[in-house]
Amino acid sequence: METAALKGMEKSYRSKSYQVEISFASKIPLQAIVNALKGHETKNYQEAIRVLDIILRQRSAKQGCLLVCQNFFHNDHKNFTDVGGGVLGFRG
Numbered sequence: 001m002e003t004a005a006l007k008g009m010e011k012s013y014r015s016k017s018y019q020v021e022i023s024f025a026s027k028i029p030l031q032a033i034v035n036a037l038k039g040h041e042t043k044n045y046q047e048a049i050r051v052l053d054i055i056l057r058q059r060s061a062k063q064g065c066l067l068v069c070q071n072f073f074h075n076d077h078k079n080f081t082d083v084g085g086g087v088l089g090f091r092g
Helices: 002-012 030-038 045-062
Strands: 065-068 071-074 080-084 087-090
Touching: 030 045, 045 065
Parallel strands: none
Antiparallel strands: 065 071, 080 087
């Protein structure tokens, strides 16, 4: 059993390479973002909301928040609650 555990550890230390391709998706006029912030629905409203969502997620991640689906949680152990069975509850 120890041998199997050691083999698993050896695999976890191997480096992996990934190839990433970034491509142009779309151009969103800044005025559409300004209008979305004011609550005005315009032609590019949905795209503007997506841009704002990406910006908010990036900023929250840089500040150390945990991003889970559509939720943001402060990564502070005081906000974690052990609910049993290996499950943690997050207040945020």
